[in-house]
Amino acid sequence: MKIAPSTEQLALDQALSEFLEEEVASLVRRMAYRSPYSGTEDNREVRAMVHQALVDLGVPRLPLPAAAGGTGRGQEDLVVVAEQLGAVLYQGLLPDTLTAAELLARCGEAPLDLLRRIGEGTTVALAVRSDAPGGTTTAVPAPLTVDRARGTLTGTRAFVPFAEEADHLLVLGTDTDGKLHAALADPRARGLSRRLHEELGRGELYALDFTDTPVTAWLDLGEDPAALWRATLDGARVRHAAQLTGVSRGALRLSVERARERRQFGRPIGHQQALALRLAELAARVDAVGLVVRAAAWEADRPDTVGAETVRLSAAQALAMAAQTARRTATEAMQIHGAYGMTENSDAQLFYRRAAVESLWLGSPAELRGEVASLLRARIAARPRPVVL
């Protein structure tokens, strides 16, 4: 077993951290943050600039097949990017675009042209959840009424990121026949209305209403659409786990800086053991979670060797751990920043807000652990009994 990252991964990490130096990082942290108290400036240009920079770094091309101009790299490389972006609280269309690209690449007659354009900067937002009870799970896309003959779909979707500025919507849904359907739609299509959610993260999440909305293309999800989506979701979960690990790292960094600078009782608060040792434990836990995520990425890149069930188990486990740790780290950041941390100026409250939303994004830790329990049972049954003497 070898834990060290590859030379390519180290180079990718280095390139990302050079791009995300402090000046850019402070822009990224607030590029989608809508505060009612600091004006309603639209940071769309900043978001476009950041996306273009990621395109220039070759990030959206990483998972694409060579036929679409991609480099065919796997989750092991993508998690390096996701962790760096999480650390600066990146909020944009890259995660959904990557998930869409992986789904599209798995489709029958993969739309190479669209994939190529994704590599060049085209963005996609996923419309997969509803806000009905139980509808936020991504494991099974929410209900949707499709009319293949007329080429339209009807239904509601919630928590769709940046639905206004995405180039495409990828709508997934389960029709009354119990079958999973997927279609691409134009975010400006007729019969589509949207409303910005008002939410804890204060980001750009939309509720969408589709009423006989025309689609631009139906996607061929093959013989087992549910399995295709689940495999795609496993990859997305691994990347999201990495993003959450990044959120933890960012919150920890912020806390350590604060602990070194803030003075009380005549010395930095970081001289207090009570505080320093709590941060030390978190640092160890965050490192540990980072390794679990990278191990899950390694497995996700080798489904034929390790088996789809192992990929699913590890992805869910990594995401549950990363989510819980991110929330814990962000909560600690609030404590260490004191009342200042609660003010609009402080980034601590940004981490706290975003940790909540991101920790639920692709399944809450409780939901994920439920999935893991049944997968664990199958795994135990397949293994020899431990030697007991």
Add this chain to the structure above:
Amino acid sequence: MELRDTPEDRAFRDEICALLCQEEVRAEVAAVRARRGGEPGLLDVYRRLGERGYLAVNWPKEYGGLGGTLQQKTIVTEELIGHGVPDIVHTLSIDIVGLALLMYGTDDQKERLLPRIARGEGAASILFSEPGVGSDLAALETRAERDGDGWRLRGRKVYSMKSHLADFALCAARTGESDVKYHGITLFVVPLKTPGVLVDPLWNLGDERFGDITLAGVRVTADDIVGEVDGGWEVINHVLGLERTGVEFEAKATRWFDVLLRHAADTGLLEHPVHGPRLVELEGWVRAARLLSWRSVGELAEGRSDEVHNAMAKLLTSEVSKEVAHTALDLTGLPGVLDRHDGRAALHGIGEAAYREAAGLTLASGTSEVMLALIASTGLGLLA
């Protein structure tokens, strides 16, 4: 990253497994476990591994190893513990004392002392802690007094394991006074089966006794010094740092958790609304602990050991082991406190023994608090 063993390591692991699954080995381990009041010493299984060069597989051939990798040594530790074989003699003799001699010993010391422990025919112990000295080891009071061309050691050492059956020990004693307490400490190889050393038992929570050792003027010479005179602190720190990969702790966590998870699956507790999610959460941390250990092993093998990474590994592997032991009690209820001599013990008494052993894991090789302070200071730049 490469999560699998290399093909060579896989073959090596299979070979170790096959050896540990032999009928004679299983019978020996079962007999040791069944004995009341006794404790495992130099088991025959050590000799079986030792005669093939497996026990200290990463040591050079001339000292009884096979010139193998650190990863292979890690595999030996994982498999010993995974098969329920008592491991403390192995950890002390090979991983700590052996490592110190290999790195800092003279050629004569290596030739004289290493082959016997590599063959599993002899054991070594450690004499560091004293009644008033634990984490603050530099405050030790055992003295080495000049006696002609040698020294005589006087003092008391406690909490040492296996000294009653070891041939020699690595002992830290003060040779010089200094304003800086880290100077003036020297490491000696001390024979234990000699009239100048008295080994009494200190019975404790675990299955294996501590030693209460009186050094009553045992004589040592320059040939017995490991490292430099007055320069023992550097050796202690370096060796303890290297030894903190936490492999034996992750292996214990994995072993105990495997037994517990199988029990939960057999009894339906994996579906229990409270126990199920708890077990799943723990599975993640057992996984994480192993990865932290292997990260440290890999860095050590490449000569770029990182003391903060090692502290993280030692901290979490031992803390996770403790969590597994406590969870085992919760899952099994009162039958979980029955020990292995009671026919009705849950988990064959493994949970009961784990609970007792776990308390020491976050103390041995540097307490959790020392690890946390190291991460906070060296890793995060806090505390000073």
